[in-house]
Amino acid sequence: MKKLVAALAVGVIVSGTAVSSVSAESYDVKEGDSLWNIADQYNTTVDELVEINELKSTTIQPKQEIVIDNEVEKYVVEKGDTLGSISKDHDTTVSKLKDWNDLKSDLIVTGQELSVNGTQVADKEKAPATEKKAEPKQETKKAPKEEVKTEPKKETKAEPKEEPKKEAKEEASNDEGDKSPEGKTISVSATAYTGQCDGCSGVTSTGVDLNANPNAKVIAVDPSVIPLGSKVHVEGYGEATAADVGGAINGNKIDVHVPTKGEANNWGVKTVNVTILD
Numbered sequence: 556m557k558k559l560v561a562a563l564a565v566g567v568i569v570s571g572t573a574v575s576s577v578s579a580e581s582y583d584v585k586e587g588d589s590l591w592n593i594a595d596q597y598n599t600t601v602d603e604l605v606e607i608n609e610l611k612s613t614t615i616q617p618k619q620e621i622v623i624d625n626e627v628e629k630y631v632v633e634k635g636d637t638l639g640s641i642s643k644d645h646d647t648t649v650s651k652l653k654d655w656n657d658l659k660s661d662l663i664v665t666g667q668e669l670s671v672n673g674t675q676v677a678d679k680e681k682a683p684a685t686e687k688k689a690e691p692k693q694e695t696k697k698a699p700k701e702e703v704k705t706e707p708k709k710e711t712k713a714e715p716k717e718e719p720k721k722e723a724k725e726e727a728s729n730d731e732g733d734k735s736p737e738g739k740t741i742s743v744s745a746t747a748y749t750g751q752c753d754g755c756s757g758v759t760s761t762g763v764d765l766n767a768n769p770n771a772k773v774i775a776v777d778p779s780v781i782p783l784g785s786k787v788h789v790e791g792y793g794e795a796t797a798a799d800v801g802g803a804i805n806g807n808k809i810d811v812h813v814p815t816k817g818e819a820n821n822w823g824v825k826t827v828n829v830t831i832l833d
Contacts, residue, residue: 584619591818597623600793613770632667645671740830741780743807745789747822748775749815759799765812775799775810781831790827 582593590601590613601613607622615621630641638649638661652658655670663669750757750765757766761783763773772795774787781787785797792811801810809829813819 580623582621582623584615584617584621586617587817588615588617589613589814589818590615590621591813592821593621593623595791595821598791599623600791602793628670628672630669630671632663632665632669634665636663636665637661638663641669641671647671738831738833740828741807742826743809743829744824745792745809745811745822745827746824747813747819748801748810749813749819751816761798763796763798769814771812772796773798773812775801775804775812777805777808780807781809781829786832788830788832790829791825792827794832 580597582597584593590604590610594601594604604610604621604623605613628645630645632641638652638658641663642649642652649661652669652671653661655672750769758764759773759775763771765771765773772793774789774792774795774797776783776785776797776799778797778800781797783797783800786794787797788794789809789811795811799810799812804810811822813822
């Protein structure tokens with residue numbers, strides 16, 4: 556059963572912008588749960604859950620409390636803001652902002668509330684309207700005067716023409732920055748499998764014994780798309796090694812390895828991004 560950790564909402568100023576912080580959710584472990592299905596349910600990764608909860612292994616017990624995220628910060632969009640400028644101020648990327656806030660385009664509006672450092676779940680369940688009315692609105696009036704003295708004049712004279720051009724340039728530069736350090740990213744159809752299936756040897760085509768290493772982060776790939784031996788990052792799964800192949804894995808398809816049949820069934824079929832790291 557999910558429960559909401561008691562939250563103390565505090566308005567703060569980050570780089571002259573209005574940001575509110577709220578504590579995120581925790582989850583009480585039930586019989587049969589694993590870090591894999593909890594991470595999938597909350598749109599995070601096993602690695603992040605291990606790091607946040609300072610776990611020594613991926614083993615969890617019933618009734619154990621798992622913190623989903625340390626803290627979620629929300630930003631209220633101001634006049635003249637773009638996703639490019641907001642991502643730069645908060646040391647993140649445009650693509651992550653769009654993912655966290657379920658944005659289908661780059662369009663944002665004044666007064667819109669955005670998550671700038673984490674999960675969608677906590678943002679949707681908590682909506683502290685009083686924070687935005689009391690502290691953030693008063694503080695945002697001071698911020699533009701201290702940091703940018705000329706921007707308000709430029710925007711009021713030619714808002715429709717200037718803002719789209721700035722967005723295109725800033726977001727293009729951010730997108731280029733995302734691609735170069737992370738590697739090539741492709742969209743694939745992902746299923747899940749386990750080495751404990753009937754008739755399976757449990758050993759991958761490259762020699763990894765999945766029965767001896769049930770928590771091994773391995774994916775099966777089409778070598779013509781993702782070379783065997785490649786280190787990759789799979790959205791919703793984490794970093795893994797392309798160490799197996801499969802008869803049905805052709806083209807932009809992958810199979811992610813999970814410890815149990817139940818977790819493989821829970822994974823189902825989903826479209827994810829895979830970044831080839833090397």
